[in-house]
Amino acid sequence: MSLWVDKHRPKDLMKLDYHKEQAGRLKNLVQQSDFPHLLVYGPSGAGKKTRIMCLLRELYGSGVERLRQETMNFTTPSNKKIEIMTVSSNYHIEVNPTDVGIHDRVVIMDLVKNVAQTHQIDSSGQREFKVVILNEVDDLTKDAQHALRRTMEKYVATCRLILIANSISRVIPAIRSRCLTIRVPAPTENEIASVLHVVCKKEGLNLPSELAMRIAKCSGRNLRRALLMCEACKVQQYPFTSDQKVPEPDWQLFIKETASMILSEQSPKKLGEVRQKLYELIIHGVPPDVVFSGLLCELVKNCDMAMKCQVASHAATYEHRMRLGNKAIFHLEAFVAKFMAIYKKFMEESLGDVF
Amino acid sequence: MQAFLKTGKIGGSERPSSSGAKTSTKKKPPAPWVEKYRPKTIDDIVDQGEVVQVLRECLSGGDLPHLLFYGPPGTGKTSAILAAARQLFGDITRDRVLELNASDERGIQVVRDKVKSFAQLTVSHTRPDGRACPPYKLVILDEADSMTTAAQAALRRTMERETRTTRFCLICNYVSRIIPPITSRCSKFRFKPLARENVIKRLQEICETEGVDVGDGTVLHQAVDTCEGDLRRALTALQCCQRLLGKITAEGLIEVTGLVPEQLVQDYVNVKNYTELEKFVENFLMDAYSAAQLLEQLSAFVVSCGHLTNKQKCAISEKLALCSHRLLDGGAESMQLTDLGCTIIMANNNP
Numbered sequence: 001m002s003l004w005v006d007k008h009r010p011k012d013l014m015k016l017d018y019h020k021e022q023a024g025r026l027k028n029l030v031q032q033s034d035f036p037h038l039l040v041y042g043p044s045g046a047g048k049k050t051r052i053m054c055l056l057r058e059l060y061g062s063g064v065e066r067l068r069q070e071t072m073n074f075t076t077p078s079n080k081k082i083e084i085m086t087v088s089s090n091y092h093i094e095v096n097p098t099d100v101g102i103h104d105r106v107v108i109m110d111l112v113k114n115v116a117q118t119h120q121i122d123s124s125g126q127r128e129f130k131v132v133i134l135n136e137v138d139d140l141t142k143d144a145q146h147a148l149r150r151t152m153e154k155y156v157a158t159c160r161l162i163l164i165a166n167s168i169s170r171v172i173p174a175i176r177s178r179c180l181t182i183r184v185p186a187p188t189e190n191e192i193a194s195v196l197h198v199v200c201k202k203e204g205l206n207l208p209s210e211l212a213m214r215i216a217k218c219s220g221r222n223l224r225r226a227l228l229m230c231e232a233c234k235v236q237q238y239p240f241t242s243d244q245k246v247p248e249p250d251w252q253l254f255i256k257e258t259a260s261m262i263l264s265e266q267s268p269k270k271l272g273e274v275r276q277k278l279y280e281l282i283i284h285g286v287p288p289d290v291v292f293s294g295l296l297c298e299l300v301k302n303c304d305m306a307m308k309c310q311v312a313s314h315a316a317t318y319e320h321r322m323r324l325g326n327k328a329i330f331h332l333e334a335f336v337a338k339f340m341a342i343y344k345k346f347m348e349e350s351l352g353d354v355f
Numbered sequence: 356m357q358a359f360l361k362t363g364k365i366g367g368s369e370r371p372s373s374s375g376a377k378t379s380t381k382k383k384p385p386a387p388w389v390e391k392y393r394p395k396t397i398d399d400i401v402d403q404g405e406v407v408q409v410l411r412e413c414l415s416g417g418d419l420p421h422l423l424f425y426g427p428p429g430t431g432k433t434s435a436i437l438a439a440a441r442q443l444f445g446d447i448t449r450d451r452v453l454e455l456n457a458s459d460e461r462g463i464q465v466v467r468d469k470v471k472s473f474a475q476l477t478v479s480h481t482r483p484d485g486r487a488c489p490p491y492k493l494v495i496l497d498e499a500d501s502m503t504t505a506a507q508a509a510l511r512r513t514m515e516r517e518t519r520t521t522r523f524c525l526i527c528n529y530v531s532r533i534i535p536p537i538t539s540r541c542s543k544f545r546f547k548p549l550a551r552e553n554v555i556k557r558l559q560e561i562c563e564t565e566g567v568d569v570g571d572g573t574v575l576h577q578a579v580d581t582c583e584g585d586l587r588r589a590l591t592a593l594q595c596c597q598r599l600l601g602k603i604t605a606e607g608l609i610e611v612t613g614l615v616p617e618q619l620v621q622d623y624v625n626v627k628n629y630t631e632l633e634k635f636v637e638n639f640l641m642d643a644y645s646a647a648q649l650l651e652q653l654s655a656f657v658v659s660c661g662h663l664t665n666k667q668k669c670a671i672s673e674k675l676a677l678c679s680h681r682l683l684d685g686g687a688e689s690m691q692l693t694d695l696g697c698t699i700i701m702a703n704n705n706p
Contacts, residue, residue, distance in 0.1 A: 025599050036598065042643040146501075150456065167640070168613060169647035169682055177588055180595045181613055186641040221641050289687045296690070300629065305704075308629045309697035316694035320681040 005227045008199045013054045016047070017198065018191045019184065026051065026182075030058045035129070037152055039137070039176065041165040042184030045222030048164055051184065052133065055162075059127055060091040076106050086111075092131040098139045105144040108134070109151060116155035130159050138165040142172065149174045192216040192226045199227065205234065208242040218246050225249075251286045252294065259298030266340035266347075271333070278332050288328035292319050292335070299339055307346055314338050388594045389587050392561050397438045400431050401553045401586070406544045410439045419489070421514060421523045423538060425530040426546025429585030432526045433497055435546075440493055447482055456497035466509045470494060474517040492521050499525040500532035507534045514540055548584030555579060558589060567597055574603050581612050588612075615649045620656050623649065624699060632696040636689055646688035650679045650695075667702040674698040 010016050013023045029035065040048045056064045067089055074082050082103050087094045093115055097104040115130055137145075152161060152175070163179065165171055187195070193212040200207040207230075215233065219226035232247050233240065258277045261270065281291050296315045300308045315335060322331035394400050397410045406424070413419040424432040444451045453473045455465075473494065480490035496502070514523055514537070525541065527533060555575050562569050569575055582589040595611040596603050609616065619639065626632045639649070657663065657671050678691040 028601065029599060032598065034598075036595070043641055046643070167643070167688060168645045169688055170685060176613065177591050180598065181611060183610065183613070183643045185643050289690075293687065293689050296693070297633070305629060305700070309701055312690075312693045312697045316678070316681065316686065316690045319690045320684060320686040323685040323687075 039179035045224040094133040186221040210242040255294035423541035429587035430546040500527035
């Protein structure tokens with residue numbers, strides 16, 4: 001039994017639930033003789049991967065669904081051996097180069113070269129190129145991105161790249177200008193609700209529309225999360241009632257808890273307790289930038305405008321430092337300490353005004 | 356019967372020819388317009404009077420100095436030198452020209468080994484078929500501003516010693532990133548951003564050759580506006596738009612260039628309070644627009660904006676620069692946009 005997310009994933013471009021106009025364009029693109037490199041970007045859970053798989057199916061037929069996993073080995077110039085997992089079919093190969101950290105450049109150059117140098121033997125009725133899918137391009141090092149640009153031009157005859165990114169802010173312009181960029185906006189809450197209805201109908205369940213709307217709101221316009229939440233709801237209680245509790249992701253609750261701890265008392269002792277909480281979040285694999293924005297969002301709730309500005313500006317500073325440094329905990333803690341200082345001063349001043 | 360045979364014959368004779376045409380078109384990979392319409396001779400180059408004049412002089416027998424081309428992207432630097440090289444050397448271009456760009460290994464080791472050994476070879480002043488050609492080779496270092504200082508330093512002596520046999524052409528965007536000893540050895544040429552009307556004329560020619568309908572040309576004006584004198588970007592945008600939509604429209608251009616709609620920029624400047632700001636940032640990122648692009652457009656908008664005082668403009672621009680820097684370092688988009696938004700709100704509140 002598979003999750004609903006996988007079970008009800010659309011397999012055909014024309015069967016997508018939203019952005020239908022874009023799907024039509026993609027279909028047109030496939031039918032043209034020439035297929036450019038693609039750069040697909042959008043927030044997570046917007047359906048980037050679904051669209052790409054549909055596109056591949058359109059290009060090569062159902063053969064792309066026979067997937068196999070392989071581990072590939074590369075050697076860096078400094079003679080370090082690195083391993084990376086790839087998922088591939090006869091027609092495409094998918095890899096996540098950021099898995100190997102700063103050695104991503106080697107992976108990109110060797111992998112693309114490998115793929116590009118093997119021609120399709122039987123090219124009759126087939127496309128004469130293979131597709132390489134690279135995930136999380138925006139997290140690649142600058143070095144790797146620069147290596148990509150020449151590779152893209154050099155092997156254009158035998159392979160096409162499909163790059164996936166969350167945002168193109170961090171993709172260098174040279175790559176952007178070589179690709180056809182496709183923006184995939186997150187679905188609106190109404191679109192999510194309607195997808196939930198469709199899925200529940202297929203499962204033979206009865207979903208009240210208020211609950212669907214509530215799930216859609218909670219999901220933060222992330223369709224994958226919405227579907228998972230919906231399934232969790234079903235496990236919790238079925239038949240659905242419209243005032244049923246929607247389980248929030250527990251890390252969100254945890255961040256909220258941490259924030260209220262910070263607001264309750266500002267002292268070095270409390271800071272120590274907060275540190276424990278932050279460590280726990282990091283150990284459980286919650287990305288530090290999510291922790292940062294979650295904290296900011298919760299902390300500024302009962303501040304006045306001037307203070308909000310101050311806090312936001314400090315948050316931006318510390319977050320930036322966190323990117324440059326490599327120990328996230330230092331910067332998270334620095335931010336918390338800074339906030340405590342500002343908040344305490346503010347409270348004392350306002351109390352002073354009263355007396 | 357006869358008619359049948361006849362038609363059959365005609366059909367038969369026609370089919371192979373049509374399929375033949377098909378395979379021949381299939382074999383040639385459809386080139387990007389940028390490559391297809393790259394200037395073939397230096398006379399085709401749009402604008403850039405002085406450079407073209409110097410190159411023309413050396414084509415007609417004069418000597419070629421070491422060259423340093425600098426200027427914004429898409430103004431024809433690489434095209435100019437490639438066209439000149441082709442005209443100088445004709446079919447022996449491959450033997451006489453060494454082209455290295457940022458994606459090739461170009462550390463100090465490569466400069467020492469590859470460039471130096473290439474530079475040391477002497478070449479004759481005649482071609483294999485007996486015609487005359489210039490007695491030197493050409494090394495083109497594209498995107499030279501991304502070379503390390505050490506690699507540039509290693510070039511200095513090589514450049515001087517091998518002047519007899521080799522000319523260097525360095526191409527870069529920022530001349531300040533080239534070390535002074537190198538700049539003093541080259542004759543520098545600045546490539547100006549292309550004049551508007553020339554860009555439009557060129558785009559129009561290409562669109563006509565490709566058989567693309569551009570209407571009365573307003574979309575071309577828009578393409579030029581969004582690309583700030585960068586001919587390559589404008590051309591790529593047009594081609595992407597044509598591929599994706601089958602026609603060129605204003606909305607299509609905005610979509611393929613990843614531009615943020617003007618309305619959103621205005622909304623961002625007119626945000627009233629923190630709650631609104633939070634909402635704006637969330638929606639903005641959910642719609643997958645690029646924060647870096649927003650900052651770029653915002654900077655243009657703020658500077659030319661009528662209703663802001665100078666003080667407000669200063670405050671916003673200063674924060675904008677800071678946020679843009681952090682964004683380039685990889686800072687989270689939501690944080691930076693919130694921070695900048697706060698500054699804008701504060702600036703709006705006390706003019």
